[in-house]
Amino acid sequence: MAALSYIASMSGSAVVNAWRHRTMTVITVLIVSLMMTTLGMFLVVENALSVMIASLEEQVNLIIYLEDEAPPSDVLALRQELLDDARTISVEYVTKEQALERLRASFQDEPDLLQPLLDNPLPASLEVRSDDPEFLQSQASALLGNPIVEDIDLAQDVVDNLIRISQVATFLGYALGAGLALVALFVIGSAIRLTVYARRGEIEVLRLMGASDHFIRWPFLLEGVFFGLIGALVSSILVGIAYIWVHELLQQLISFLPVSLDITYLLRLILILALFGIAIGGLGSYLSVRRFLTI
Amino acid sequence: MIVLRNVSKVYDLRVTALDDVTLSIPKGDFVFLVGHNGAGKTTLLSLLVRADQASSGVVLVGGQDLALLKESEVPLLRRRFGIVFQDLKLFPKKTVAENVALAMQVQGCTGKRAHISAADALELVGLQHRASFLPGQISGGEQRKAAIARAIVHRPEIFIADEPTASLPPEAAWEITCLLMEVNRLGITTLVATHDRDVVDGFSRRVVALDNGRIARDVQIGKFMENGVNATT
Ligand SMILES: Nc1ncnc2c1ncn2[C@@H]1O[C@H](COP(=O)(O)OP(=O)(O)OP(=O)(O)O)[C@@H](O)[C@H]1O
Ligand SMILES: [Mg+2]
Numbered sequence: 363m364a365a366l367s368y369i370a371s372m373s374g375s376a377v378v379n380a381w382r383h384r385t386m387t388v389i390t391v392l393i394v395s396l397m398m399t400t401l402g403m404f405l406v407v408e409n410a411l412s413v414m415i416a417s418l419e420e421q422v423n424l425i426i427y428l429e430d431e432a433p434p435s436d437v438l439a440l441r442q443e444l445l446d447d448a449r450t451i452s453v454e455y456v457t458k459e460q461a462l463e464r465l466r467a468s469f470q471d472e473p474d475l476l477q478p479l480l481d482n483p484l485p486a487s488l489e490v491r492s493d494d495p496e497f498l499q500s501q502a503s504a505l506l507g508n509p510i511v512e513d514i515d516l517a518q519d520v521v522d523n524l525i526r527i528s529q530v531a532t533f534l535g536y537a538l539g540a541g542l543a544l545v546a547l548f549v550i551g552s553a554i555r556l557t558v559y560a561r562r563g564e565i566e567v568l569r570l571m572g573a574s575d576h577f578i579r580w581p582f583l584l585e586g587v588f589f590g591l592i593g594a595l596v597s598s599i600l601v602g603i604a605y606i607w608v609h610e611l612l613q614q615l616i617s618f619l620p621v622s623l624d625i626t627y628l629l630r631l632i633l634i635l636a637l638f639g640i641a642i643g644g645l646g647s648y649l650s651v652r653r654f655l656t657i
Numbered sequence: 658m659i660v661l662r663n664v665s666k667v668y669d670l671r672v673t674a675l676d677d678v679t680l681s682i683p684k685g686d687f688v689f690l691v692g693h694n695g696a697g698k699t700t701l702l703s704l705l706v707r708a709d710q711a712s713s714g715v716v717l718v719g720g721q722d723l724a725l726l727k728e729s730e731v732p733l734l735r736r737r738f739g740i741v742f743q744d745l746k747l748f749p750k751k752t753v754a755e756n757v758a759l760a761m762q763v764q765g766c767t768g769k770r771a772h773i774s775a776a777d778a779l780e781l782v783g784l785q786h787r788a789s790f791l792p793g794q795i796s797g798g799e800q801r802k803a804a805i806a807r808a809i810v811h812r813p814e815i816f817i818a819d820e821p822t823a824s825l826p827p828e829a830a831w832e833i834t835c836l837l838m839e840v841n842r843l844g845i846t847t848l849v850a851t852h853d854r855d856v857v858d859g860f861s862r863r864v865v866a867l868d869n870g871r872i873a874r875d876v877q878i879g880k881f882m883e884n885g886v887n888a889t890t
Contacts, residue, residue, distance in 0.1 A: 378750075567746045570708060572735030573763040 383556055390553040394593030397542035398635055402601030404535030405631055410608050411528035418524060424490040424498040425515040432510035440510065444490055451491040458486045485512050543642060550586050550646030557585060558654045565655065582651045583644055590643025594636040601635065602628060658684050659705065664714030666700050674700040676870035687841040689857050690850040692867035698850035699743060702817050706735050736764055739808030741818035745800055747792040754779065754788040757807045764811045778810035782836055798829040802836065809840055816840050817848045822856055830856055
């Protein structure tokens with residue numbers, strides 16, 4: 363209880379201090395919020411990309427185009443062999459007719475274009491789904507020599523690109539986040555320095571009264587944490603809105619898969635922002651107090 | 658027990674504030690420290706709490722050589738003191754009670770107990786009815802009492818007051834000095850730097866007179882004026 367009331371009174375003085383230097387407080391809170399919102403946005407984008415990649419990875423197809431003359435028993439054997447592997451999710455047999463049907467469907471708007479096709483030139487195929495790209499890769503090279511196989515199509519480029527984009531985005535996000543975190547540290551440090559300066563008289567008296575470093579630093583650290591938490595609050599709201607918006611966008615983009623709104627993820631995001639705010643605020647004021655509180 | 662042995666303090670290699678001062682103050686003693694402006698009274702007091710360090714000589718507080726004190730031990734030394742500053746240094750945005758309680762919190766005492774002790778100290782100086790006032794809302798004499806309450810709330814071993822009666826009307830100065838005697842009766846070693854000749858003359862106590870940083874007189878039960886040495890300006 364006593365410790366609580368002490369912290370309460372100290373937090374109170376942090377708020378009072380923040381109010382006394384309104385302009386600096388507003389600037390500090392704005393910059394800290396901006397920094398943390400940017401960080402949060404990158405986390406949301408990264409999350410969206412990873413959801414997309416996961417859903418697209420499920421669709422990774424190794425398409426094995428079959429020779430027209432391939433004996434059905436060999437095709438069935440190959441299908442079974444693939445199905446027996448645990449890494450295979452499914453194997454779908456697409457007949458020549460189904461292939462033509464799909465082609466027709468995709469050219470619905472221009473049926474004339476397909477009119478001259480009297481003989482069906484499309485091969486039958488096995489579509490293999492797996493979430494293990496390496497497995498598909500090895501199957502692809504192994505099957506190239508198979509006599510019943512006409513051609514192989516490894517439809518992985520899209521995913522590869524997405525993974526690369528996501529890696530770049532993550533890297534950029536962290537680089538930008540780190541840069542902005544430094545700016546936030548500096549700004550919080552400056553704000554704390556200002557309060558230290560404004561209170562240097564009081565600090566000197568406290569020192570003469572025998573106050574420990576710890577006793578004197580506490581309120582300043584709390585003030586820094588207070589800045590960080592306000593930044594976390596503002597950015598949580600903005601990032602939360604952005605998350606819901608991005609979620610809707612994803613839902614439209616990957617309409618074939620239900621993407622549920624992940625509340626746990628959102629809560630974790632807010633927790634990360636809060637912890638980050640506390641860390642940045644505490645560190646910023648700690649460094650500032652160490653440097654400037656030498657009276 | 659406070660001991661100064663051949664203590665000198667030179668500021669900026671030019672100003673000699675204290676010059677070869679040797680002085681011993683037993684536990685529980687009451688001492689008036691007198692001398693004109695710039696005689697070195699504040700300097701002497703600041704050496705005791707290690708707000709400054711002697712240029713030469715030895716300063717002992719309770720047998721402890723302050724020159725050997727580690728920086729981390731300075732707060733502990735200061736907590737054994739209660740100080741009334743020349744300019745009081747009350748926190749203007751804190752109430753009288755909060756100002757006094759702060760001295761307890763500095764000692765590591767938490768909120769509620771600090772405020773109970775503060776109320777006791779305010780009662781001792783007769784200021785309980787001003788507890789919730791800001792320092793700016795009370796009279797000069799009451800401000801001194803608040804500063805005294807803050808200095809004794811943690812029952813220090815040594816109480817030092819720098820000009821506690823300066824610019825007060827005689828009756829108020831008298832009242833404050835009576836309060837200082839009361840502090841001393843609690844068993845607290847008391848050192849009072851002052852200009853006020855009426856005060857010193859009115860209370861028969863030990864007087865140490867400084868003149869230009871040197872000890873001019875040290876009279877056990879003394880008067881301000883003696884042997885024609887005028888310690889005031
Ligand atoms: N921090 C300092 N730097 C330089 N000189 C100082 C410093 N503090 C005090 N002095 C000088 O040391 C001398 C003694 O000063 P001190 O404050 O101890 O006098 P005092 O007896 O308290 O005077 P007063 O009655 O005016 O308070 C003075 O000449 C003063 O100018
Ligand atoms: Mg002085």
